[in-house]
Amino acid sequence: MSEYLLLLLATALVNNVVLVKFLGLCPFMGVSKKMDGALGMGMATTFVLTMTTAATWMLEHWLLMPLGIGYLRILAFILTIAAVVQFTEMLIRKASPGLYQVLGIYLPLITTNCAVLGVALLNVQEQNGFMHSLLYGFGSAVGFTLVMLLFTGLRVRLALAQVPAAFAGAPIGFVVAGLLSLAFMGFAGLA
Amino acid sequence: MLVAAVVSLTILGTVFGLLLGVAARYLRVEGNPLVAEIEQLLPGSQCGQCGYPGCTGAAQALAEGGAPVTLCPPGGRALAQALAAKLGVDADLSGVEDKGPMIAEVKEEICIGCTRCFKVCPTDAIMGAAQQIHVVFREACTACGKCVDACPTESVTLQPVPVTLQSWHWHKPQAGSVA
Known part of the structure; x- marks a missing residue:
């Protein structure tokens, strides 16, 4: 049990997918202007990432490895991710039209969110078992959501701050992202 | 080996397609x-x-x-x-003032070829390149007026559609007038 807890902590904080591995920066910068949008994006990514790690593990161990067609991994994984994202989009549209409006274009963009493919490929690389893979995906997604919320909180405050004209808008956002990443380096001591 | 790759990917795609098709039917949202x-x-x-x-x-x-x-x-x-x-x-x-059908027109004497108008055109009705005089495609223009706002030299204006051999037509018959 404590092993799983450690794994969750390690993926969410120490090896944070956004700030330490630098994956999934597009939604990190794109949907971090409003709190509810960021939360929704985090939820949707959590759902997609957990589902895809499970699906890609099965794909890898039941199809690609037995047939020896590992060279099709990226293609097959992207196909799976696209299908899961499409399914998530339908589900959200049915369950929560408000969230569907907020997420807008970023929902289909989860397909090309490199964090999703990156975590699936890292799972293969590290030869994780099924439970391990699932937790790895879920932990990464929790880390992603956490960082999204932290960064959105900072940006919401930044919107009211007096920023020099040359840094206003996206540049100060990138500077803050860099500082946040530096702060997350502090978790490396936990490992 | 090649056959296995082709067949497995085909099956994968078909299964995902079928699943999504079923999901689309069950999760359909009734729009207005x-x-x-x-x-x-x-x-x-x-x-x-x-x-x-x-x-x-x-x-x-x-x-x-x-x-x-x-x-x-x-x-x-x-x-x-x-x-x-x-x-x-x-x-x-x-x-609602009825100005009749309008169309954007570029005054070629004062167009400086800045390309701003065709960047904002929603129907791709303006053709041009940097430092070249722009031109409006009459068939595509809907007279939305965006180019008029974007033009720095007031070279683009909305004009009534000019009568050409293609667009000329008989006037509608006047009620009550017997020839």
Whole structure:
């Protein structure tokens, strides 16, 4: 049990997918202007990432490895991710039209969110078992959501701050992202 | 080996396609069919002059009754009448000035070739390159007026559609006049 807890902590904080591995920066910068949008994006990514790690593990161990067609991994994984994202989009549209409006274009963009493919490929690389893979995906997604919320909180405050004209808008956002990443380096001591 | 790769990917794609097809049927959201019908009537150039984000937003507002039927400047009087008929409301058409069909025109003497107008054109009706005089495709222009706002030299203006051999037609018969 404590092993799983450690794994969750390690993926969410120490090896944070956004700030330490630098994956999934597009939604990190794109949907971090409003709190509810960021939360929704985090939820949707959590759902997609957990589902895809499970699906890609099965794909890898039941199809690609037995047939020896590992060279099709990226293609097959992207196909799976696209299908899961499409399914998530339908589900959200049915369950929560408000969230569907907020997420807008970023929902289909989860397909090309490199964090999703990156975590699936890292799972293969590290030869994780099924439970391990699932937790790895879920932990990464929790880390992603956490960082999204932290960064959105900072940006919401930044919107009211007096920023020099040359840094206003996206540049100060990138500077803050860099500082946040530096702060997350502090978790490396936990490992 | 090659066959296994082809067959497995084909099966994978087919299975995902079938699953998504079934999911689309079970998770379908019933949209308001009126919105789609109204959107068909609107020009579809997403110019935003009505204040809504594109024609879909305007159609939704119209269907909910939150917007007047006279909201679309490019559509003019004809569109306002069509919308009033579709929604079953009496439209006050006095506020809609009917200028007749208009079209954007580039005054070639003062066009500086800055390319700003064709960057904003929602229907790709303006052709041009940097430092070259731009030209308007009459068939594609919906007279939304975005290029007029973007032009720094006031070289683009909206003009009534000029009468050409292709666009000339007989006047409508006057009621009560017997030849």
